[in-house]
Amino acid sequence: MNSHTLIPTVQLHGDFKQRARGALGDAQLRQNFRSAMDSLMAKRASAFSDADERERLRALGNQIRARALSKLPELLERLEQNLTRNGVHVHWAETVDEANAIVLEIARAHEARQVIKGKSMVSEEMEMNHFLAERGIECLESDMGEYIVQLDNEKPSHIIMPAIHKNAGQVASLFHDKLGVEYTKDVDQLIQIGRRTLRRKFFEADIGVSGVNFAVAETGTLLLVENEGNGRMSTTVPAVHIAVTGIEKVVENLRDTVPLLSLLTRSALGQPITTYVNMISGPRKADELDGPQEVHLVLLDNGRSQAFADSELRQTLNCIRCGACMNHCPVYTRIGGHAYGEVYPGPIGKIITPHLVGLDKVPDHPSASSLCGACGEVCPVKIPIPSILRRLREENVKAPNDPHQVMRGQGSKYSPRERLAWKAWRTLYTTPALYRLFSFFATRLGGLTPSKLGPWTEHHVAPIPAKRSLHELARQHLEGK
Amino acid sequence: MSAKANILAKLKNSLAGTTPIRDEFDESLVTQPWSYPADQRIARLRQLMEAVHGETHLTSLAEWPALLERLLGERGIDRLLVAPSTPHGQQFSAHCQQAGSPLTLKAYDRPIEEWKAELFDATPASLTGTLGGIAATGSLILWPTREEPRLMSLVPPLHIALLKASQVYDNFYEVQQKMQWSAGMPTNALLVSGPSKTADIEQVLAYGAHGPKDLIVLILEDA
Numbered sequence: 001m002n003s004h005t006l007i008p009t010v011q012l013h014g015d016f017k018q019r020a021r022g023a024l025g026d027a028q029l030r031q032n033f034r035s036a037m038d039s040l041m042a043k044r045a046s047a048f049s050d051a052d053e054r055e056r057l058r059a060l061g062n063q064i065r066a067r068a069l070s071k072l073p074e075l076l077e078r079l080e081q082n083l084t085r086n087g088v089h090v091h092w093a094e095t096v097d098e099a100n101a102i103v104l105e106i107a108r109a110h111e112a113r114q115v116i117k118g119k120s121m122v123s124e125e126m127e128m129n130h131f132l133a134e135r136g137i138e139c140l141e142s143d144m145g146e147y148i149v150q151l152d153n154e155k156p157s158h159i160i161m162p163a164i165h166k167n168a169g170q171v172a173s174l175f176h177d178k179l180g181v182e183y184t185k186d187v188d189q190l191i192q193i194g195r196r197t198l199r200r201k202f203f204e205a206d207i208g209v210s211g212v213n214f215a216v217a218e219t220g221t222l223l224l225v226e227n228e229g230n231g232r233m234s235t236t237v238p239a240v241h242i243a244v245t246g247i248e249k250v251v252e253n254l255r256d257t258v259p260l261l262s263l264l265t266r267s268a269l270g271q272p273i274t275t276y277v278n279m280i281s282g283p284r285k286a287d288e289l290d291g292p293q294e295v296h297l298v299l300l301d302n303g304r305s306q307a308f309a310d311s312e313l314r315q316t317l318n319c320i321r322c323g324a325c326m327n328h329c330p331v332y333t334r335i336g337g338h339a340y341g342e343v344y345p346g347p348i349g350k351i352i353t354p355h356l357v358g359l360d361k362v363p364d365h366p367s368a369s370s371l372c373g374a375c376g377e378v379c380p381v382k383i384p385i386p387s388i389l390r391r392l393r394e395e396n397v398k399a400p401n402d403p404h405q406v407m408r409g410q411g412s413k414y415s416p417r418e419r420l421a422w423k424a425w426r427t428l429y430t431t432p433a434l435y436r437l438f439s440f441f442a443t444r445l446g447g448l449t450p451s452k453l454g455p456w457t458e459h460h461v462a463p464i465p466a467k468r469s470l471h472e473l474a475r476q477h478l479e480g481k
Numbered sequence: 482m483s484a485k486a487n488i489l490a491k492l493k494n495s496l497a498g499t500t501p502i503r504d505e506f507d508e509s510l511v512t513q514p515w516s517y518p519a520d521q522r523i524a525r526l527r528q529l530m531e532a533v534h535g536e537t538h539l540t541s542l543a544e545w546p547a548l549l550e551r552l553l554g555e556r557g558i559d560r561l562l563v564a565p566s567t568p569h570g571q572q573f574s575a576h577c578q579q580a581g582s583p584l585t586l587k588a589y590d591r592p593i594e595e596w597k598a599e600l601f602d603a604t605p606a607s608l609t610g611t612l613g614g615i616a617a618t619g620s621l622i623l624w625p626t627r628e629e630p631r632l633m634s635l636v637p638p639l640h641i642a643l644l645k646a647s648q649v650y651d652n653f654y655e656v657q658q659k660m661q662w663s664a665g666m667p668t669n670a671l672l673v674s675g676p677s678k679t680a681d682i683e684q685v686l687a688y689g690a691h692g693p694k695d696l697i698v699l700i701l702e703d704a
Binding site for chain 1: 502507510511592597619631635658662673679680689
């Protein structure tokens with residue numbers, strides 16, 4: 001595959017607002033997302049039919065993740081010790097470049113030509129496919145949804161359902177064009193086409209790459225959930241397995257995975273469990289007949305330690321990547337995943353991406369929210385996404401001379417004029433005499449309100465102050481009694 | 482400094498002066514809602530398994546080989562991957578000999594590298610044991626072994642699993658505790674809850690994604 005074919009065909013240029021506007025005008029896209037999100041919301045709701053059970057489990061999930069983060073360095077070291085004892089090679093990477101270099105070095109050591117990938121959002125952060133393809137190593141996605149978007153030179157639009165923006169007709173045309181198969185909109189047949197094509201790839205691949213859902217420090221175990229079996233294939237058939245994951249994915253004890261697993265599969269898909277829960281604790285042993293001869297784990301930071309440094313923002317790292325926040329987000333449902341222009345879309349994307357790429361690269365993300373609160377309400381590990389969004393809005397407008405450096409790219413929306421306007425507003429509203437004077441003139445001179453008031457009047461008429469302020473009316477009313 | 486040292490230094494610095502959160506794991510939250518009377522465990526497991534297109538049969542320790550032979554015959558399957566050294570493998574092969582079954586029994590008796598193509602292209606079905614089942618989620622517990630390696634339950638399009646009725650547990654937590662998983666995990670441990678599936682195209686559920694297209698669970702009652 002040439003590198004130029006890897007450029008997404010969806011419109012990823014322009015800024016967030018332009019992409020969102022484009023998405024809003026795409027009736028097919030909106031229909032695809034609307035129906036998918038409605039169905040995912042209904043499935044989740046029926047999987048948590050007992051609200052009391054759900055809330056108690058969420059509290060436990062939150063406690064487990066918060067506990068793991070409260071001793072993260074210790075748990076990472078314990079994880080490494082136990083994995084190493086089990087025969088797994090553990091690598092650490094501060095940046096995506098370092099992570100890619102580690103993967104490349106392993107691939108070169110095995111003279112690998114073909115890599116087959118189970119689903120991994122961290123590998124999307126790394127743009128591993130692109131990176132390896134440029135170095136002559138084919139890197140093929142094997143999750144059906146990921147395979148579809150890769151075939152169409154796109155990126156995933158949802159972290160659980162990567163091809164959710166496409167309908168069966170679009171997949172049918174894609175398979176017909178790219179694989180030369182007969183056009184069919186029958187989903188079973190489409191899946192069988194994918195199965196046949198990818199079976200050969202599992203067979204041939206030199207290396208399997210996967211993500212990790214939970215890394216268990218206590219036992220040195222990598223737990224992966226999936227429905228398709230491609231995760232098991234990728235981690236069992238090739239001679240080498242490389243798992244890539246963020247440093248926050250570690251949990252302390254094996255038993256911690258029980259509630260998290262239940263929260264994850266029910267929140268994501270409304271399933272009591274996924275078809276496969278695959279727990280990997282080492283490479284093939286001397287007396288075993290299959291499984292990879294080598295297992296590697298790459299632990300990636302990529303901005304996570306920045307989020308970790310602030311106790312409020314640290315909660316971002318509770319995330320178990322279920323996608324419920326995007327399924328319930330009125331903004332995501334209307335604009336889809338690609339409009340965000342980054343690996344992680346939707347509410348969780350808006351709070352994690354600034355740490356990965358710098359807040360100045362995604363300055364519109366914190367405000368692309370109505371703060372309706374749905375994301376925080378459904379989050380299985382109780383990340384207060386709305387309040388973190390508000391916090392990021394503050395970081396976005398922090399003055400350049402503010403001594404409190406919280407994150408890369410903070411303050412990119414700082415405007416001295418806006419700051420001055422708010423200072424004036426504060427003075428006005430905290431000084432009664434000034435306020436009375438202001439409201440007297442505002443009501444008398446209301447007719448002078450300009451008809452253009454920035455972005456507000458793009459979609460609204462300009463507000464015209466009433467003839468008398470509420471204060472005045474109330475006073476009149478009381479005097480009349 | 483190495484990446485590891487840098488990352489750990491940053492994390493430790495961020496936690497300076499804090500104390501770790503106490504472990505307040507409330508096991509009742511993962512056991513109480515997921516406990517069943519003994520006579521309902523099997524029924525629940527079957528119901529959940531069948532809801533995701535897993536086929537289940539209630540049979541006995543004596544009768545399952547004949548049932549399996551019949552099920553394979555109905556599907557026109559003439560080859561079965563089975564571990565000859567396991568008790569169930571011996572029992573099934575003895576049955577086939579006695580019954581004069583035309584089935585060819587194959588063993589996974591050499592490293593995958595030596596017969597990968599045959600496993601992928603010419604092995605339509607496999608039979609494995611399980612360590613038990615989980616009623617709460619309708620799951621089978623598999624710890625692949627030398628006799629029944631990891632790919633045995635994954636690559637053949639039909640996977641048949643034997644589940645002893647006496648080994649159906651209430652929930653995953655109970656399994657971890659009773660089998661003392663935290664004391665030592667195998668190379669690979671699996672929960673399998675149905676045949677492979679996907680809903681990646683328009684959320685339409687399709688079975689037989691990358692793993693087995695069909696899963697048959699033979700539940701063996703002691704009597």
